[in-house]
Amino acid sequence: MHKSINLDGIEVVYDFKRYSGSKNIKITVFSTHRVLVTAPKRVRESDVNAFIISRSGWILPLLGNESNVNHKKNLLEKKMEYKKLKRRAEEILSARLRHFNAIYGFRFKSVKIRNQSSRWGSCSSSGSINFNYRLILLDQELIDYVVVHELCHLREMNHSPAFWRLVEKSIPNYKVLKKKLARLS
Numbered sequence: 001m002h003k004s005i006n007l008d009g010i011e012v013v014y015d016f017k018r019y020s021g022s023k024n025i026k027i028t029v030f031s032t033h034r035v036l037v038t039a040p041k042r043v044r045e046s047d048v049n050a051f052i053i054s055r056s057g058w059i060l061p062l063l064g065n066e067s068n069v070n071h072k073k074n075l076l077e078k079k080m081e082y083k084k085l086k087r088r089a090e091e092i093l094s095a096r097l098r099h100f101n102a103i104y105g106f107r108f109k110s111v112k113i114r115n116q117s118s119r120w121g122s123c124s125s126s127g128s129i130n131f132n133y134r135l136i137l138l139d140q141e142l143i144d145y146v147v148v149h150e151l152c153h154l155r156e157m158n159h160s161p162a163f164w165r166l167v168e169k170s171i172p173n174y175k176v177l178k179k180k181l182a183r184l185s
């Protein structure tokens, strides 16, 4: 059976066969035009797809021309790097939020890590806090400043003196950090 799957933007066509005797999903690349995937009878299609995708870093270089390969490889590396950083960011930023919210005791609905290009963080009136995953690449004091900044927006959705008094409670040198961060963006 002919099937196709999108691997990092490339449509890869492959032959698909199921064998009752086989134990594992197996991918064989015979040539740039011939890829064979075999799987045990019972394995779900979604598992087969997940397996193929997990091996895309190995499959794609075998299929494309040199320049194409490097381009795809870079894309793939970037994607994996992003995934890794995002996971790290989730851990680090949730921990810092919990740490500082022990002081404030505000209620928030969700914390999301995003690939926002222009902002380090944001906070909505519905109580969800968003952070840019790149935030964790900054110095700890700047990370903490952004975390506290967004946290305090849960109470004050503005930059009034009352807002900055809240921030100052846990970040006494917030003015310096605010300037440092502005120089970075």
Ligand SMILES: [Zn+2]
Binding pocket: 149, 153, 158, 159
């Ligand atoms: Zn703000």
